[in-house]
Amino acid sequence: MKSAQKIKLGISIGDLNGIGGEIILKTFDDSRMLDFCTPIIFASVKTLSFLKKHFDLSINLQGIEKVSEAIDGKVNVINVWKENVVINFGAEDPESGKYAFKSLQAATKALKDDEIDVLVTAPINKNTIQSEEFKFPGHTDYLARELQGDSLMFMITDNLKVGLLTDHVPLKDIAQIISPELIEKKITTIQKTLQQDFRISKPKIAVLGINPHSGDHGLIGQEDETILKPTIQKLKDKGYLVFGPYAADSFFGSKNHENFDAIIASYHDQGLIPFKTLSFGEGVNFTAGLKKVRTSPDHGTAFEIAGKNCANINSFKEAVFKAIEIFKTRKEYKKLTKDPLRKQSKKI
Template sequence: MSKNQKIVVGISIGDLNGIGSEVVLKTFRDSRMLEFCTPVIFASVKTMSFCKKVFELDDISLHGIDSLDAILHKKINVFNVWKEQPEIKFGEEDKAIGTFAVRSLEAAVSALKDSMIDVLVTAPINKSNVQSEAFNFPGHTDYLAKELGGESLMLLISDELRVGLLTDHVAVKDVSENITRELIEKKINTIHKTLIQDFAISKPKIAVLGLNPHNGDHGVIGTEDDEILEPTLTNLRNNGKMVFGPYAADSFFGSGNYKNFDVVIASYHDQGLVPFKTLAFGSGVNYTAGLSKIRTSPDHGTAYDVAGKNKANPESFEQAVFAAIEIYRKRKEYLKLSKDPLKPLPKRSFAKKK
């Protein structure tokens, strides 16, 4: 991508029976979005034209392409991943529709790896109907970690809050055995690097939530907080990282303590996502930190209950697009400065304005 070109945002279409196609199209209905980036939807023109008609978006123009070399700026590009027309039944869980979600994702990730697109924004999938012998992952994060490399970490972000996870799609009964000193150190190191290179925070302050109620009450309700979390965090602090905790999770958000930190690390999925979605639902973004490439997604799922009713709110998807663009720029700037750390900064003029 040359300096004069816009950031190319690849979009996997997700579950076609959900609200993905609706929020994607509504996001780019505003022509001003095309001033910020160049979208490429991985689906088919025929499929997206059908969705456009369902949602009465006659003012949208789609540019179909069969080669990524044919991407045009200031156009809503649709890369034709398939020729057949999926049988879309909004609001229904369908294994056949799941295969199209996987095909879209695989094509988009391939383009990302080849640098034909700059960032990836994924519309929601149904984690059940995408499963097969060829695609056996609990979600986007695990698949992307395999394909893109790095130490992936689910990070939910909004204007005022960032929440990361030690464990993500792990059954509650298996959480405690998965939280080891090695895992904690790996995740904290990943989030520390992410905040520096992707969010331009030079000295990140990281809060970590305890695993057990009341941090185990000194062993009365569990020993993991005293024996695993606390000594590991102490060691990380001794090595120069501003890591604090473990904090009792039940009062941490209600007290507003989260505002004192750059990120909060939760021990398991719902411990982090319940407060995040309570405080920022509809405007939050899911960012897969720690990868070699940028991927974001909205903070909601397929929303079958409103799918096909022309009621879906595109705000979270819009924010996911903006977040991907912003993170891409900050990482690019960080890598540029890191590559040439002794390069003098531009001189500032301190002359008083007349």
């Protein structure tokens, strides 16, 4: 009997001067990881061989020219470039950003073309990657354009899931950007994601207020009263189990987050400060709302420790596991929704 083909897991290298290469190679230096997927790194054998030697790893790299050549049980490397690249650990260099984009672009195309099943992205430097081809505040917005979806930054662990109404947006612009339409779109995305990707049929979702103390009935800003509350009520009337707005300052400290399947924060730091405080090094950044699965670790390039052989691989490894798990769960969900009788027959 032919064994099931492993999930093809594409990996973009991130900024070469950061810790991306280190955490990727150290993750797959453990050969047990190859039992779960077939990794395909979009970079170059020359570059990764340099990193392998620098970090004194025993990992075997399989150079390939196209995804179809990938071999199960091997760490495959697509040669996106073949020239020698100088790596200056910890340096913020546009040259390194150029190669980060080459890797991301090639990996994203493979994902769009169904050559790989999921994508895990190593951290980029949002400054050095900027170019005529990449004018985005981060991975999420770029992938939303390329994969044509309503993307949502969703930070996840097994016990905590935090989504954002706005992500890489200046603080001064947040109140103007948050609208009833945006709130409804983001909460709808989270609802669908929890159902299809996490097997939660009737998710409970908490919404954090825009202003301190959720505006204190309008004393500290009107947005919670005039925008958030009416939209939350509208969604409740549609059958959503959505609650709030809650004052953000005490929500996590009081452990109220444990009563919900997901929390949606109004802006980046309101959601990510508590998330990273509670789960740093174990959390995963999942781009919800896309037809394809993309995850990444919950940290950046960590230039300050790049090349020092001390980067923690836990978050990247979790990103690999979550990508595989979400892909399988979504596949099963699609089968069940296409054939509801299949679900009933299992109970007979």
